[in-house]
Amino acid sequence: MTTWKYRVTAIAAVFSTAIVSAQTNPAALAARQWRETHEAMILQEFMDLLAIPNVASDSANIRKNAAAVRQMLEKRGVKTRLLEAPGAPPVVYGEILQPGATRTVVFYAHYDGQPLDPKEWSTPPWQPVIRDGRIYARSAADDKAPIVALVTALDALHAARISAHSNIKFVFEGEEEAGSRHLEPILAANRDLLRAEVWLICDGPVHQSRRQQIVFGARGIAETGITVFGPKHELHSGHYGNWAPNPAMMLAKLLASMKDDDGRVLVEHFYDGIEPLSETEKRAIAEAPEVDSELKRELWLGRTEGGGKRLVELLNYPSLNVRGMTSARSGEKASNVIPSTATASIDMRLVKGITPEQAQARLAAHIRKQGYFIVDHDPDADTLMSHARVAKVVDQGGYPAERTSMDLPISLEVLRIAESARGPVVKLPTMGGSVPLYMITQTVGSPTITVPIANHDSNQHSANENLRFENLWDGIELMTALVAGL
Numbered sequence: 001m002t003t004w005k006y007r008v009t010a011i012a013a014v015f016s017t018a019i020v021s022a023q024t025n026p027a028a029l030a031a032r033q034w035r036e037t038h039e040a041m042i043l044q045e046f047m048d049l050l051a052i053p054n055v056a057s058d059s060a061n062i063r064k065n066a067a068a069v070r071q072m073l074e075k076r077g078v079k080t081r082l083l084e085a086p087g088a089p090p091v092v093y094g095e096i097l098q099p100g101a102t103r104t105v106v107f108y109a110h111y112d113g114q115p116l117d118p119k120e121w122s123t124p125p126w127q128p129v130i131r132d133g134r135i136y137a138r139s140a141a142d143d144k145a146p147i148v149a150l151v152t153a154l155d156a157l158h159a160a161r162i163s164a165h166s167n168i169k170f171v172f173e174g175e176e177e178a179g180s181r182h183l184e185p186i187l188a189a190n191r192d193l194l195r196a197e198v199w200l201i202c203d204g205p206v207h208q209s210r211r212q213q214i215v216f217g218a219r220g221i222a223e224t225g226i227t228v229f230g231p232k233h234e235l236h237s238g239h240y241g242n243w244a245p246n247p248a249m250m251l252a253k254l255l256a257s258m259k260d261d262d263g264r265v266l267v268e269h270f271y272d273g274i275e276p277l278s279e280t281e282k283r284a285i286a287e288a289p290e291v292d293s294e295l296k297r298e299l300w301l302g303r304t305e306g307g308g309k310r311l312v313e314l315l316n317y318p319s320l321n322v323r324g325m326t327s328a329r330s331g332e333k334a335s336n337v338i339p340s341t342a343t344a345s346i347d348m349r350l351v352k353g354i355t356p357e358q359a360q361a362r363l364a365a366h367i368r369k370q371g372y373f374i375v376d377h378d379p380d381a382d383t384l385m386s387h388a389r390v391a392k393v394v395d396q397g398g399y400p401a402e403r404t405s406m407d408l409p410i411s412l413e414v415l416r417i418a419e420s421a422r423g424p425v426v427k428l429p430t431m432g433g434s435v436p437l438y439m440i441t442q443t444v445g446s447p448t449i450t451v452p453i454a455n456h457d458s459n460q461h462s463a464n465e466n467l468r469f470e471n472l473w474d475g476i477e478l479m480t481a482l483v484a485g486l
Helices: 002-015 026-050 059-075 145-160 183-189 247-256 279-287 292-299 356-369 381-386 409-422 437-444 469-485
Strands: 079-083 091-096 104-110 129-131 134-136 167-173 198-201 213-215 217-229 319-326 341-350 373-375 390-399 426-428 431-434 448-450 466-468
Touching (some): 026 134, 026 145, 026 409, 026 469, 059 079, 059 091, 059 145, 134 469, 198 409, 217 356, 217 437, 217 448, 247 319, 341 431, 356 373, 373 381, 409 448, 409 469, 437 448
Parallel strands (some): 104 198, 213 426, 217 431, 373 390
Antiparallel strands (some): 079 091, 091 167, 319 341
16 A cells, blocks of 8 residues: 555656636636645545545445545545435435535536446556546546545635635435436435535546536437347258248348437437427537547547437437347357347437437437337247247436526526636537436426536446546645635
8 A cells, every 4th residue: 555655646746737818717726735735635535535436236335435425525524324225326406505504516526437348547546546647446426526525625615714605515325327317306305405506517538628618508318229120030040041040130230220320319209209409509619629630530420420410419409229139159259150139239329309208209200210129028929920030129217308598697606607717618518428307306306407527538337447647636736726715
């Protein structure tokens, strides 16, 4: 441990960078001064938290995460408790109440992370590693960084003797990456406790230009699994090829029927019902920095979809994505067989005006239109022999999109504070990813605004997830300004 701490200190000194901006916010400046003299301590606390495995289904380790986060808050004098529901990972709740305050602000983040295969990682996912000015570990970017940024903000404010004007509350969830299945009942049971002027959602990446961005909504999501069937069991591809239907080929053709070569979804009525953007939202999109050309170089893309529209425009449309396919075996394990089944996992990102149920029903109708008989369970022999094509289609949940008006007084106030701390920010109506914001707006009755801090190239949800030191330092300044300013 001594060597690790020394290494943290040395590398922090090498990669510490003060971001030059038109910064006028005194709380953010105080945060910078605090951070510059306490970087090793901040990184050590971050790495200790990252070392706790945090897949939502791992209840024992999830509770260790909750205990660690709770302890981090209590160390700063925050009054805490756990908000629970049967079978749910605990929500860590904290509060700092100000005498005479007439406003409450809630900061939301989540401490759970995406499932993973350790074999895909260059280093073990829960053994944080520092290299090239980044910390590599599961949830380094998504979403433990904001938790560390927020508690560090409290340290900086205490040292500078700066007090918040509002009641400050913290809600740190442990099931976001598993769909927040238990969040809604927890919110409903604590509606009065959690009602606020605004919920600040501390999740997601900054803009690809590396400028701070403030986002006023998030797309929803609908997930569906599709399995198509061939012979009862795998068959020799020489003896039965050209005769027995190949489900892998069937699935490939079915999936190909869903989108054209330019990426437009061909599912009938897929785009029906989209809620129009306001003039303010359209203007914000038009003013966003152009990053598509640079992203193509960064990602080695010879072309993009979308009919010439920019990425920032396309985030305001629903999308259909094949997130994985399986059938028999491939590579070194491939064998000369006709597979028995083929399966695909689909996610559809939703925008305001389209519900998960609508999107899933439209997808099922498209599959039927391609000649498939649909079941929601493994078919028996009679079903398979009675129909030329059979597909098992299982809807796997989802939730709708949500969007807060960019013209609300609280929206304008958040933008003003963010720009005083970080300089000019990118303003967007919708984030590409999905967060269950609707649960907050519909259950608690509070608007939500997303204030991300992670780097766009963090490998979020994938192997070798990482966070740039620079993003953590910037995030600390932003969170300090928001805690103090709102």
